[in-house]
Amino acid sequence: MAVVNIPDKHLTLKSVSEIETFLGTIGVAYERWENLKQISADASDQEILDGYAAEINALKQKGGYVAADVINIVPTTPGLDEMLGKFNKEHWHAEDEVRFIVKGHGLFHIAPEDGDVVSIEMEAGDLICVPSGARHWFNLCGDRTVRAIRLFKDSSGWTPQYTNSGVDAGYEPVCFGPSHIPPAV
């Protein structure tokens, strides 16, 4: 399950209902899908898409998405730091950012127009929809691994528009769960 933190208020939300309600107030949709056991996190991309076809189709109907794919990031992914460098600065885009985590972890920060910055640590079984235009940034956690289903209306709309606000620098890319301690090097 996700862990939501509001660092400026020293507040942590850990229940699904609290998280759904709170994120709803800043326009971010969150769902917890509990049928993970039916499909291996290491299945092929197509098996993942087929396995979650009903959920994907429901999201397409609800949100107007037309395409879905699977992104796979592991510590050995070529150009990983460059790739992360594109997403870990505050930005927005004309496309919703819809992610269902199949494996690993991801840390979103959202900077609402009015209100405190919110961090959302995602793990397998968590779905998030960051709406178009919302300012946000993304980091990996200590496992530097994330496998996620993505949905798109128009993939060209997903180009990051950077705010260059520097607000992201004020928030450490810290994941809160006990299993996310970065490996010793």
Ligand SMILES: [Fe+2]
């Ligand atoms: Fe984004």
